[in-house]
Amino acid sequence: MFMPLRRKPTRFVRNAAILTATSLLLRAAGMFFRVYITARIGAEGVGLYQLITSVYMLSAGFAASGISVATTRMTADRLAVGDESGARRVLRMCISASLAMGMISAIALVCLAHPIAAVWISDIRAEMSVRVMALSLPFMAISCCLRGYFTARRRVETASAAQITEQVTRIATAIVLLRWLMPLGVSYACMAIMAADVISEGLGCLHVTAGYFMDRRRLRKQSGGMSSLSAPLSPEEQKKEQKTMWDITLPITASHYLTSLLRTVESILVPDCLTIFVLSRTRALELFGMVKGMALPLLLFPSALLGSLSLLLVPEISEAASLGKMDKVRRSIRKTLRLTFGLSAVVAVIFFLFPGEIGMLVYKEPGLERILRTLAPLIPLMYAESVSVGILRGLGEQKASLLYGIIDSAVRITLIAILVPRMGMTGFLLVMVVSNVLTPMLNIRKALKA
Secondary structure: OOOOOOOOOOHHHHHHHHHHHHHHHHHHHHHHHHHHHHHHHHHHHHHHHHHHHHHHHHHHHHHHHHHHHHHHHHHHHHHHOOOHHHHHHHHHHHHHHHHHHHHHHHHHHHHOHHHHHHHHOOOHHHHHHHHHHHHHHHHHHHHHHHHHHHHHOOOHHHHHHHHHHHHHHHHHHHHHHHHHHHHHOHHHHHHHHHHHHHHHHHHHHHHHHHHHHHHHHHHHHHOOOOOOOOOOOOHHHHHHHHHHHHHHHHHHHHHHHHHHHHHHHHHHHHHHHHHHHHOOHHHHHHHHHHHHHHHHHHHHHHHHHHHHHHHHHHHHHHHHHHOOOHHHHHHHHHHHHHHHHHHHHHHHHHHHHOHHHHHHHHOOOOOHHHHHHHHHHHHHHHHHHHHHHHHHHHOOOHHHHHHHHHHHHHHHHHHHHHHHHHHOHHHHHHHHHHHHHHHHHHHHHHHHHO
16 A cells, blocks of 8 residues: 655645746746847737747647646646556656657648648748747657646656746747848748747757656655555556546647637637728738737736646645545635735736836837726736636546637637627727636636536
8 A cells, every 4th residue: 555645835835936936037038038029020020920829839739738737637646645656657658648649730730831821820921930830849748748747746846947948948049040030031030939949849858858867766766766666557447547648638638729729710810800900911910919929928927926826736636636635625726716816906907007108118019008908907817717727627627628718719709700800909809808707707617616
């Protein structure tokens, strides 16, 4: 019989502090990077880059989204009873599945790059970027599983360090490549940014892989050279474990994939509809870039303070629920939601009162004032949505997230097609208001009910 692994009470707080500090650092670096590329490639270039990124997120969701949560939950369950070899077995199984999905996604992007750019994005300048970004997916597939493992181990410092390595590499490489390729046009500039993503994902994967093997050696030393061994699984038990993995992975992957697909449709539809209203494709891309590439990252930047909670709640709630400690689950949910609404309310007031000053300070763009003020009251619901998704996944309610994501995207696309050609940017902002009220309320209601 295995004994549960014991952890110090401060481990959760320590991990939350590490993840929060890392998230703030990464978002600050990411904001600097966005300001830099905006100055280099302009609002039109940012709009094209956002369209390319929407395809990238769609592919990445298929390769990596659900399997990371499956790794975290299943590894946490095994470590809760001291089954270290079982945790490693789960990790190997998840990496194999994730890598296979990553390779399929990469091959599909390379083969379909031209129709994706010409038909899907409606801009042939995106073709080179689509081919290049495919190379990052296998690295991402491996990294996401290893990060899920470290989250379950409550040793987030390795994954955090790997993310810092990625971000530093991404920014430095992009700056160098943009200097070489920017004179050739916007298409080459976007390709430079995607090439920087590939290099950074590769180095991040090497970093987190090295950290995993160092962690294995640490475990062996702690156990005197002998790690806990579980009995080999029978074929029926192996099938059951694989079924558990897919039961967690498929709803989350399907949710991410379908919502990413619908959001990609939305990202392509918005510039088309804005073009009908403003009668200029260039101006439409500029407006789209201002909302998606500039305003939203700015509004979501402070949510880094809460992002670590969403990630850490998955193993904590999953383990507590598996051990029958439902009082602990309820206390964790209540405290998290109170903290989320308290912090987000302060952020919302700041953005509502000083939107013009913030927009000029960060981007030197006066046109952001109206956008920031319109969306500021929605910040509490935006932040609560990400935290409530983490709660639902920890409780095994990932199918609810799938349903709500589909509903939200369907509503957004319908309203965009109706309102944006007639109202322009006002219609698009109205769509965002409706969406950011609907989805968080559904998630929070389900989390409280569960």
